[in-house]
Amino acid sequence: MFDAEYAASLAKRLAAAPRFAGTSGERKARDLLLNELSQAGLEAIAEPFRVRTFKVNACRLESIDPPFQVPCSPLGFSGETGPEGVTGDVIYIESVDKALTPSREGWIGLASRRPGKDEWRRIVGKASGLIIAEDNRYRLPSHVAVPYEWREKYGSLPSMYVSYGDAIRLLSSKKARIVLEQKYLRPLSYNVVAEKRGTKYPDEIILVTAHYDSVYGVRGAVDNAGGTAFAVALARAFAQRDSKRTLRVALFSGEELGLRGSQAYVKRHREELDKIKLVLNLDVHGDAIGRNGAVVTGPKELKDYAESRAKILGYTISFREDVMSSDGTSFAREGVPVLNLYRAGGTNIDMHTVRDRGDHISPLAYRILGAYAETLLDELLNAETIPFPHSIPEELSKKVKEYFSRWEV
Numbered sequence: 001m002f003d004a005e006y007a008a009s010l011a012k013r014l015a016a017a018p019r020f021a022g023t024s025g026e027r028k029a030r031d032l033l034l035n036e037l038s039q040a041g042l043e044a045i046a047e048p049f050r051v052r053t054f055k056v057n058a059c060r061l062e063s064i065d066p067p068f069q070v071p072c073s074p075l076g077f078s079g080e081t082g083p084e085g086v087t088g089d090v091i092y093i094e095s096v097d098k099a100l101t102p103s104r105e106g107w108i109g110l111a112s113r114r115p116g117k118d119e120w121r122r123i124v125g126k127a128s129g130l131i132i133a134e135d136n137r138y139r140l141p142s143h144v145a146v147p148y149e150w151r152e153k154y155g156s157l158p159s160m161y162v163s164y165g166d167a168i169r170l171l172s173s174k175k176a177r178i179v180l181e182q183k184y185l186r187p188l189s190y191n192v193v194a195e196k197r198g199t200k201y202p203d204e205i206i207l208v209t210a211h212y213d214s215v216y217g218v219r220g221a222v223d224n225a226g227g228t229a230f231a232v233a234l235a236r237a238f239a240q241r242d243s244k245r246t247l248r249v250a251l252f253s254g255e256e257l258g259l260r261g262s263q264a265y266v267k268r269h270r271e272e273l274d275k276i277k278l279v280l281n282l283d284v285h286g287d288a289i290g291r292n293g294a295v296v297t298g299p300k301e302l303k304d305y306a307e308s309r310a311k312i313l314g315y316t317i318s319f320r321e322d323v324m325s326s327d328g329t330s331f332a333r334e335g336v337p338v339l340n341l342y343r344a345g346g347t348n349i350d351m352h353t354v355r356d357r358g359d360h361i362s363p364l365a366y367r368i369l370g371a372y373a374e375t376l377l378d379e380l381l382n383a384e385t386i387p388f389p390h391s392i393p394e395e396l397s398k399k400v401k402e403y404f405s406r407w408e409v
């Protein structure tokens with residue numbers, strides 16, 4: 001039986017410290033996961049892959065005219081200013097709107113959101129730096145990164161996040177100085193993989209996935225210690241019973257740096273992808289009070305099946321066909337159907353900030369989704385025929401392509 005108490009307690013243990021890819025925090029989490037999976041009776045291994053990461057040595061922001069200091073958090077891989085920093089006029093450019101962007105060089109942009117790939121290219125070499133405002137007044141500054149390829153291919157744009165309130169203060173600043181120092185590293189990172197082989201159709205795999213890494217310096221409780229613990233609790237529930245198909249669990253690292261772990265997995269297991277009948281991806285889980293949702297990147301028959309199961313069981317799960325910015329999409333790109341489960345709760349606003357530290361993780365979060373996922377897996381692992389085709393509809397395929405083209409170079 002799925003154990004919601006266990007899931008919540010493992011989520012809390014994982015969320016005790018940040019788990020940024022390639023760091024000792026990632027290693028500790030990996031050891032814990034390998035141990036939990038083998039304790040459950042599964043064979044668990046760690047699969048290495050090379051990842052690009054960064055380490056921040058300094059991030060400071062001060063208005064010079066008038067003088068005041070502003071707390072900030074670095075945008076990983078955006079660039080460096082050197083220890084002396086860069087100084088420039090502060091120019092509000094909204095969403096990097098062409099109409100508000102000066103053609104001269106040497107200014108510091110103040111933007112209302114993180115630039116996309118094309119906007120990045122447009123202001124690299126013109127702006128000396130970029131300040132990004134949080135879009136919600138209750139959010140702390142984000143700890144995220146742009147893909148490392150942007151700086152390598154298009155150039156450096158040292159960038160940092162500030163709170164919405166501080167961004168409002170900065171509107172009165174004529175001149176500011178930013179200091180951003182970061183080092184770029186290429187450590188090994190590891191996916192954790194475990195499986196329980198099927199008895200009748202062992203070559204057919206149902207793959208449960210979750211990312212266990214966090215963003216830089218953040219404990220990542222809801223995103224995604226909660227989903228990782230969910231996946232391990234499911235593996236534990238099936239470890240001691242035989243199923244016709246193979247159940248495999250893959251816990252990825254490097255998701256927060258651009259789905260790096262799942263992309264490494266897809267590359268390494270390319271010849272096996274046809275055997276994966278479904279990817280059940282678990283990202284953003286654990287909040288005590290919340291609402292359950294599902295994003296289907298797969299055939300209509302999958303959505304119909306999964307949605308009718310929720311109805312039969314009396315669970316309210318809101319379904320939509322779409323692309324989620326999470327590891328499942330690395331598989332959808334290869335034509336493997338994906339069902340993403342998530343939980344929207346009161347702490348989602350803290351995602352990617354140091355406040356995502358798990359104060360409200362509870363077994364309640366898993367009561368519905370745990371039983372639901374267990375029912376679905378039990379049926380699909382033992383069905384004589386999988387009730388949906390191994391394909392992605394044209395329209396969703398297009399959306400998957402668009403998703404990757406927004407940030408891949």
Ligand SMILES: [Zn+2]
Nearest residue numbers: 223224283284
């Ligand atoms: Zn996540």
